[in-house]
Amino acid sequence: MSYQELFPIPVEWLEDADRSMAETVSAWGEQEVKARRLEHKEDYDALLLPAMKKLFLDIGLQTLLLPEERGGGGMNSPEAATTATAVLENVGAADTGIGFVFANSLALQYALAIAEKRSDEALGSAAGVFTGDDVSLVSLVLPGYGTDTGDKPRYYGLDFPATARKADGGWVVTGGPARPQCCGASAAAFAVVCDLGEGVPGVLLVPGDAKGVQRGPAFKKTGLAASANADVTFDGVEVPSSALVLEGMTALRGMLSWYYMACAAVCAGSLQSVHEILQEWGDTRVIKGKGQIFKENPLVASLMGEIGGKMGTSRLLTYNLARMLSKPDVYGNAGGGNLHVTAISAFKQVGRLAMEAMDNTMELMASAGYATEWNLERYWRDVKTVETYVVPETVAETCMARQYFNLKQL
């Protein structure tokens, strides 16, 4: 039985076109990543970049959500949420890091092409970033912990990575060093959440080669080899007024809701490969003297049951979130308080469940799970890195508490 059959989601939410796209991406994963990773491991130039080129350019994910008239894939309606989830699941199954890199791009594509209050001007000026002949990586730069105390506008307690001020018909972006979500060292453009004044958030698209953009050295991290990250400083970077992708809390939260959905899909997709790895191990390993097939041991089986439950739940949660985001007429704006918090909560749950399932799988595979040869450990490192990056635990919890229990001060 296939993973899709084993862990069903409401299939009526997917169109034939979605399924076919997911299959294309799944085939890409097998050929371009899985078949080659024994040889190339996590080599960026030999494995990950060529695979991203095929995925982003040949298959077309780089422009998936942009309107056709702008050279995009034409999926510029909220329905694309389920398509994107089916696609991202398969990207994550191949390589969590590539999935995460795509999630960053997807969030921006959403804000430009689908969001309720999108700006045609911004879309026009940003489209060039996506439609070139080369892979164009996009990096979200979100609010994060700070280093100074004192009163200033903050985003749920986190410091804005930059401020943007109007000048000469455009914007001047100043801030950092800030830690982008991904690709700080390799991004073609940064989507920077800025304080536009008095704490009003906005996202400005800053080209990676703009004057005043300074990237630190690429730093080492636990996982996500596809994302060469580096801290970035914006030293009075001048951008035109069309660089303003979105403005205001609701619009920002809408983009983040899609981002959380995309990251959840990547984590849920990684579990698909973990299932495959554990299945193979469970079928062939023998324990307790001669004869007991690993998976037939009751203690092992109980843990495998839990792992399977986590896989199924992760998938269900992710697709349910996607469905809600795909139907703003029913569920409201992606940036509305309820839906946004549902998105945070779903991502947090999926990330946690994925980590637990992978931790437990590693326990069952002992040294094999820890060796790079079996590939489990790379998903384990990658998903943990996604979990740490996307939204700090404390902020997620505060946002959820505020919405669910009507907090007034935090």
Added chain:
Amino acid sequence: MRTIDDFTRPLEYLTPLDRYLGEIGRRWADTEVIPVRRDFDEDWEHHNLIEPCFRSLQGEIGFQRMLFPEDLGGWGLGHSGYMGAGAARLFEEVARADSGMAVAFGVLFWPLVMICVEPHVNRRLCEQFAPMFMQERPVFAANAMTEPQGGADIENMEIVGGSTIQTTAVLEGDEWVINGHKLWPTNSGGVADLFGVVCTTNPGSKDPNDLAFIFVPADTPGCTQGGPYEKAGMAADKNSDIWFDNVRVPSWYRACGPGLDAMYFKEVISLGNLGSISFVSGSLMNVFEILKDFAEETTFRGKPLKENDDAAGVLADFARDVDIIRVLTYQYARMLDRPDLYGDRWSDEIVAKGRAYKYFACDKAVEDLKRVMNLMGAHGSDRAHDVEKHWRDLKIVQLWMGGKQLCQMEVARWFYECETL
């Protein structure tokens, strides 16, 4: 200012050498390892950076000698009455710097336990192997038990009774002839000079008399090792395949003899569990140091992270667990140091309790580190902070030595007197 030394230890259990071991270990870690450890991951294959750190710890400071009797150049820890507490202190300090180094260092003593520790000192083998370790270069031993078909079964002495061991030892005249294939021993991959090899003299037998623990110098003809495996962490510990192809060693290279090898091998397990708990304790103490700095320097809601109630909750849980695990470390060390009070180190009770403490400490550590990484956000998975390194490294401490499920079974078996598990 609060430091890691404020984590509790039962003071009456410590060795008279505690202060010296601690100070020497701490200085070595701070000056030689911590400044360079961030590059250890890339050094997994060649150990260009790692080897000099071992050289000073083991060869120059001389810790590799410590288990052997004094008259053979050792420090006599094997008959000191505080082997457990001494080892715990030193392993903690080494693991604070790098738990991969701690395991490589700890395992150097592991097979030697069979011959250097009272009441089963094998004087002839001590005399034979002591000179190997009285050198300025780092010398390692390895404990070769895991085989391709599984490690957990070999450690599952109660139920499986050695019946799955496929490495055979046949006595021909006054020599053992050993054939077999081992996987994963720490300090394989060309590192160790000496192997302690778990063999069977009668394949398929569950009779304890048929389990043999035999020493094999690594340069014995017929003994070959593969290259090190690449793994999620613990770069300082090399692991590989070892093949024994008609390897011949003198008959007196068997550690203790029929029945006794199997019995004292359980003591090896107990000490392995003590080592594992100390590695956890030391690593967590280092995470505490890093976390404390991070939570002071980083701001959230306009004040230091640690001054936010929600963050403080996570910080508190972490400190609570470090404190408990440290107490547990020394409690188990004490139990091993005082068999007159707690029972033999190889008894089922001591083995089961060691398993319990080990998997408690490991489970807690892995969960705690995940939370700490989440609290630190993008910095949690940044190698510059080393927290993620401890997380990757400690995951294997949870998995090795038979894996968690074997721990659960042994604990259930002892406390609930299960008969069939």
